Amino acid sequence: MRSVRICLLIPQSGAAGLWAPSAEACGRLAVDEINKMSGILRRPVELSVVNAGETGASAGRAARDVIEIDGVDGIVGMLPSFARDFVARVTGGRVPFIYTPQFEGHSPTPDVMATGETAEELLAPAIQWLSEAKHARRYFLCGNDYVWPRSSLRIARALIARFGGTVTGEHYLPIGRHDFDEIMERIKATRSDVVLPYFLGFDCIAFNRAFYAAGLSSRVLRFSSAIDETVAYGLDVRETENLYATSSYYASIRSRNNGAFLERYHTAFGDSPPPVNAFGESCYEGIYSLAALMEEAESLDARKLMRLYGRTFQQRTARGDQVRSVVGGRHPIYLAQVDGYDFSIVTRR
Structure with a gap:
């Protein structure tokens, strides 16, 4: 056999x-x-x-x-x-x-x-928490230019409106392109409270490095379900300041x-x-x-x-x-703060 x-x-x-x-x-x-x-x-x-x-x-x-x-x-x-x-x-x-x-x-x-x-499952508890716990109102959306970031951030737009927020801007880049200058300038100009970066893998690491280099990490929150332990290990500890993520699984x-x-x-x-x-x-x-x-x-x-x-x-x-x-069913969703290379669970939904 x-x-x-x-x-x-x-x-x-x-x-x-x-x-x-x-x-x-x-x-x-x-x-x-x-x-x-x-x-x-x-x-x-x-x-x-x-x-x-x-x-x-x-x-x-x-x-x-x-x-x-x-x-x-x-x-x-x-x-x-x-x-x-x-x-x-x-x-x-x-x-x-x-x-x-x-x-x-x-x-x-x-x-x-x-x-x-799904994006709805991962985004909803986080945007509600950002609204209620961090009093976030102004959100900037960005990511790679393909179906997952665009569709996920379309869902984010509706959720942000539901919880009383506004979208200050939206910007997409092709996979593999790491020219983030325009995005950083728009985040500064719009005085955004939170940035939702939906970049894939190595592009996500590059974005978060650029975000810190632009001097934004100390005053603007970042949240994404595209950030995990492997992405965090590609960053310097300082580059994870004010960084939040959701997932159904963390090693922690x-x-x-x-x-x-x-x-x-x-x-x-x-x-x-x-x-x-x-x-x-x-x-x-x-x-x-x-x-x-x-x-x-x-x-x-x-x-x-x-x-x-x-x-x-x-x-x-x-x-x-x-x-x-x-099989094909749902699991709890965890919101975590990235603390250096650790993911500290903030809440479970």
């Missing part, structure tokens, strides 16, 4: 390549654990880590090759939103496609089983599940592994989600698995306080 073949499809270069080491480590940990527990459908699991490249087209080609040449039984993808639907068009009905990172909350194709949080979350997960992670990869973060951890849960669907369906058929999407299964997770998790 042949093994169950799973592809972990991740960008290994470009702006989103920042998360590749942690994504691979978390994916390999999940497969190792699943194999120790008798695999999937009593068959061993093989994991192929495949480079999605830097474009939607390259991600689609990679997905096609692993299906048609390598014969994989499922794809778990931690990809930017601009690549998601290229992959879905290739996988549609052929193999299941689990999409793991946070995203804007919609996809034009039904062939995507998303396990990550105190729970029995997360403590056990971190222990297994460090046992597997040593004292200095890639930093644990939400994007990497999403791959761990994505693989467990795919395994849970296959076990429940007693099949590898993508159509049968899609019919189960959204159901509750017993599966291993690093998030929350329960071992029980939901």
Whole structure:
């Protein structure tokens, strides 16, 4: 009986390549654990880590090759939103496609089983807290010029209005472009209270460095769900002043599940592994989600698995306080202040 073949499809270069080491480590940990527990459908699991490249087209080609040449039984993808639907068009009905990172909350194709949080879920509690606790009223929006930042900040506009704030300006840059001078000048000129930067990976690091260099970090708050431990490690401690983030997962979350997960992670990869973060951890849960669907369906058929999407299964997770998790369901959202390289939890919703 042949093994169950799973592809972990991740960008290994470009702006989103920042998360590749942690994504691979978390994916390999999940497969190792699943194999120790008798695999999937009593068959061993093989994991192929495949480079999605830097474009939607390259991600689609990679997905096609692993299906048609390598014969994989499922794809778990931690990809930017601009690549998601290229992959879905290739996988549609052929193999299941689990999409793991946070995203804007919609996809034009039904062939995507998303396990990550939506922009609405991540933005709403933070903007309410900024309004009520920090009395923020004037918000400047900026990010990379593609679907995730634009759609997320469109949602932010509505939330800001709901909580009595105003948007002072909005500016987008192509991925890989680090000319932030105009943005910094507009933030100063508009006397903004808060900036919402939605830049991807290495671009996010570059923006936050430029923000500090412009002398803004001591007097203007920053908030984004695009900031995690890996981004913070790319910054100087001084560059994280007045920086806030939301996520459904931080390594600093105190729970029995997360403590056990971190222990297994460090046992597997040593004292200095890639930093644990939400994007990497999403791959761990994505693989467990795919395994849970296959076990429940007693099949590898993508159509049968899609019919189960959204159901509750017993599966291993690093998030929350329960071992029980939901495939395609919701998790608590944590608002954290970035304190140097630590994420101090401010509130949970």
